Amino acid sequence: MNQSQFDQLVERTCSVRVTDSETPLVDLGVDSLHTVALLMAIEEEFGFEVDPDALADPALASPAGLLRYVHANTASPAGI
Numbered sequence: 001m002n003q004s005q006f007d008q009l010v011e012r013t014c015s016v017r018v019t020d021s022e023t024p025l026v027d028l029g030v031d032s033l034h035t036v037a038l039l040m041a042i043e044e045e046f047g048f049e050v051d052p053d054a055l056a057d058p059a060l061a062s063p064a065g066l067l068r069y070v071h072a073n074t075a076s077p078a079g080i
Contacts, residue, residue: 001045006067013041021064028063042066046074 001009007018014025014034025035039050050069059065 001067001070003064003067006070007063009041009045010038010063010066013038018063021067022062024061025063025066026061038066042070046070048073 016028
C-alpha cells in the first residue's frame with residue numbers, strides 16, 4: 001500500500017482530510033475514538049496486531065509514520 005492509499009484509509013476511517021501525510025493525526029482532528037477505529041482498520045487490512053504501546057512513539061503520530069510502522073511490521077523476509 002502506498003502513502004496515498006493509506007491516507008485514504010485514514011480519511012475513510014477517521015472522517016478527516018489528509019493534506020500532508022506528515023501532519024500529526026491530532027492536528028488533522030483525529031480523536032481517541034477515531035484512533036481506536038483506525039488501529040482496528042489497520043489490523044484488519046494488514047493482518048497483524050498493532051502494539052498499543054508503540055503509539056506512544058511520536059514518530060507514529062502521523063499517517064506517514066503509521067505507514068512506516070505498518071511496512072516495518074509486515075515486511076517479508078528477504079528472498080520471499
